[in-house]
Structures are given as C-alpha cells and as structure tokens.
Amino acid sequence: xxxxxxxxxxxxxxxxxxxxxxxxxxxxxxxxxxxxxxxxxxxxxxxxxxxxxxxxxxxxxxxxxxxxxxxxxxxxxxxxxxxxxxxxxxxxxxxxxxxxxxxxxxxxxxxxxxxxxxxxxxxxxxxxxxxxxxxxxxxxxxxxxxxxxxxxxxxxxxxxxxxxxxxxxxxxxxxxxxxxxxxxxxxxxxxxxxxxxxxxxxxxxxxxxxxxxxxxxxxxxxxxxxxxxxxxxxxxxxxxxxxxxxxxxxxxxxxxxxxxxxxxxxxxxxxxxxxxxxxxxxxxxxxxxxxxxxxxxxxxxxxxxxxxxxxxxxxxxxxxxxxxxxxxxxxxxxxxxx
Ligand code: ADP
Ligand code: MG
Numbered sequence: 001x002x003x004x005x006x007x008x009x010x011x012x013x014x015x016x017x018x019x020x021x022x023x024x025x026x027x028x029x030x031x032x033x034x035x036x037x038x039x040x041x042x043x044x045x046x047x048x049x050x051x052x053x054x055x056x057x058x059x060x061x062x063x064x065x066x067x068x069x070x071x072x073x074x075x076x077x078x079x080x081x082x083x084x085x086x087x088x089x090x091x092x093x094x095x096x097x098x099x100x101x102x103x104x105x106x107x108x109x110x111x112x113x114x115x116x117x118x119x120x121x122x123x124x125x126x127x128x129x130x131x132x133x134x135x136x137x138x139x140x141x142x143x144x145x146x147x148x149x150x151x152x153x154x155x156x157x158x159x160x161x162x163x164x165x166x167x168x169x170x171x172x173x174x175x176x177x178x179x180x181x182x183x184x185x186x187x188x189x190x191x192x193x194x195x196x197x198x199x200x201x202x203x204x205x206x207x208x209x210x211x212x213x214x215x216x217x218x219x220x221x222x223x224x225x226x227x228x229x230x231x232x233x234x235x236x237x238x239x240x241x242x243x244x245x246x247x248x249x250x251x252x253x254x255x256x257x258x259x260x261x262x263x264x265x266x267x268x269x270x271x272x273x274x275x276x277x278x279x280x281x282x283x284x285x286x287x288x289x290x291x292x293x294x295x296x297x298x299x300x301x302x303x304x305x306x307x308x309x310x311x312x313x314x315x316x317x318x319x320x321x322x323x324x325x326x327x328x329x330x331x332x333x334x335x336x337x338x
Pocket of ligand 1: 030034035038059061062063064071072073077078079080093094095096097098099100101143
C-alpha cells in the first residue's frame with residue numbers, strides 16, 4: 001500500500017463537489033441561495049446549454065468586499081455562522097461554506113461583486129488550478145457569478161450528465177422552487193438567449209399562479225394553521241386536481257425546499273380517503289418552525305432534514321391538511337345542494 005498523505009486542495013474540492021453540486025441544477029440552487037442570503041430583491045439567471053456550458057446569475061444583493069472575494073471561494077469559509085450555537089439556529093440558506101469552492105473546482109468561475117460603498121466592482125477568476133488577484137470591474141451594486149464549462153475537468157462526472165434538455169428542466173425546477181418561496185423577489189430565467197420566465201414581485205397566490213398556472217390555483221384549498229412555535233400555510237390541490245406523477249409537490253421548511261418521508265407520509269394520509277392510490281396530491285406548503293427544532297445539517301444539499309419532534313409534526317401537518325380539505329368538500333357539497 002502507498003503511504004498516507006493529504007489530498008491536494010483542488011481534489012478535496014472536486015470530491016466535495018460530487019455531493020454539493022452533483023449536476024448543473026445543484027450548482028444553480030447554491031448560487032441562487034447565496035443571492036437570497038445576500039438580501040437580493042432581483043435575481044437574473046442566464047443559462048447556456050442546460051447550464052452545462054454556462055450559468056450566469058446576477059443579483060442586486062449586498063455584495064462581497066474586495067478583500068473577501070478570495071475567502072468566498074475558499075472551502076469552509078462562510079459569513080453566515082461562526083459558532084456551534086449558530087449552527088443550531090440556522091436562519092440563512094447557506095452555512096457550510098463549500099458551494100463556491102466546489103463550483104470553482106468543477107468549472108471556470110468568475111465572481112464579480114460590488115458593495116454599495118465601493119466606487120467600482122472587483123472580479124476574481126478561478127479555473128480550478130489558480131485564482132488571480134482581484135481586478136477592477138464594472139457592475140452596479142450586487143454580485144455576478146459566472147460558471148463556465150461545468151465538469152469539463154471531470155470526465156467521469158460529465159459522462160453522468162443527462163441531455164441538455166433534461167439538465168435545463170432541472171434548472172428550471174430550481175428557479176420555480178425559489179420563485180415559489182420568495183414572491184417578494186423578482187426572478188428571470190433565460191435559456192440559450194431566450195427569456196423563459198419572468199416572475200415579478202407578487203403576493204403568494206399570484207406567484208403560485210405564475211409558476212404553476214391558473215388551472216392549479218383554481219383547484220386549491222388554502223391552509224393557515226398555527227400551534228405553539230409552528231405555522232403552516234399555503235395551498236393544497238383538491239382531489240379532483242390529482243396527478244399521475246409527483247410534479248407540483250412543493251414543501252418548504254423555513255424557506256428551504258425539502259423532500260422528507262415523514263412530511264410526504266402525513267400529506268398522503270390526509271388525502272387517504274379522497275385520493276386513489278395511483279394518484280398524487282399537489283401542494284405548495286410553507287412550514288415555519290423554530291430553527292432550533294430542526295436539523296438541516298444532515299446532507300450537503302440540505303434537502304433532507306431532521307425534526308426534533310417528528311410525531312407532533314406529522315399530526316400537525318395531517319390535521320391542517322385534513323381540516324382544509326374537509327372544509328372545501330363541505331363547501332362543494334353545500335354548493336351542490338343549494
Ligand atoms: P455559504 O453560503 O455556505 O456561506 P458559499 O460557498 O455558498 O458558502 O459562499 C461563501 C460566502 O461568499 C458566503 O458566506 C457569502 O459571504 C459570500 N457570498 C456568496 N455569494 C454571494 C452573493 N451572491 N452575494 C453576497 N455574498 C455572497
Ligand atoms: Mg452558499
């Protein structure tokens with residue numbers, strides 16, 4: 001056996017990238033989350049060839065100071081947490097400090113940013129092997145992340161990418177999720193030079209309509225339930241709107257899109273008597289819970305989470321949906337007998 005030695009930094013980042021940025025859409029999710037954490041109110045996404053050739057995300061957030069640009073690209077460097085207590089009370093979307101380092105290890109990345117108090121922007125470029133010192137650049141306040149030729153230096157991963165259309169579809173889904181959870185932010189999405197989506201600032205129902213269509217919003221029942229330290233709101237589709245696949249299932253916990261078995265089970269149970277087994281419910285639900293009662297640090301992509309009291313949460317979700325669905329079906333019945 002060979003001797004034990006530390007891995008080079010680039011290889012460490014490339015290994016981490018396998019988990020954090022498995023495909024273009026995961027890189028896009030991380031970059032948009034950074035814009036949201038930076039209090040952006042406008043986020044513009046431009047993709048070429050499903051995001052594989054290029055993804056360029058421009059925001060009008062707080063920006064990164066010139067002397068912190070290098071740190072932003074360094075693994076395990078973050079402005080979002082600094083102690084274990086912070087980790088137990090996460091209020092930002094990011095906190096692991098590995099996204100930009102990982103993305104820069106699998107692409108050619110240019111980071112340009114301007115803080116409000118700077119007279120011009122600064123730019124750094126990384127191509128895996130080297131980072132150049134920041135250069136002056138021009139931009140209005142905010143940050144632009146430009147990643148080109150994703151995975152071109154990792155042929156093994158590149159081989160696993162699907163067609164351009166499939167990778168684009170995943171990216172589009174990421175933008176829709178972000179748009180649903182933040183109707184107060186304007187989003188635009190271009191693919192290969194064509195504008196695909198533009199979501200202007202709206203209230204939540206309007207935003208749901210622009211993302212999921214008017215047919216969906218006309219077939220929903222709304223939910224707004226509170227218990228101690230917990231709040232669920234949003235809409236669930238009436239059984240008649242059920243789908244043959246799991247599309248249009250959006251559940252957010254503290255503004256984070258999650259896929260969770262316990263939550264899915266609670267929702268499924270609430271629909272049990274009204275939905276055929278081979279049909280799937282649609283919903284857009286937002287759960288607000290004390291950050292200390294969830295652990296989001298379970299998986300690098302943070303779509304899996306753990307709850308401190310899963311049984312109570314299951315009950316709460318089940319009852320909230322059940323109540324909303326029965327109220328709607330009573331209304332429908334009353335309408336029929338009128
Ligand atoms: P994390 O989000 O977990 O902190 P990242 O690697 O995604 O780690 O980002 C590193 C740091 O770079 C962030 O903590 C933040 O300070 C800064 N940063 C990244 N993107 C932006 C952005 N769009 N606007 C302002 N700051 C940013
Ligand atoms: Mg981040």
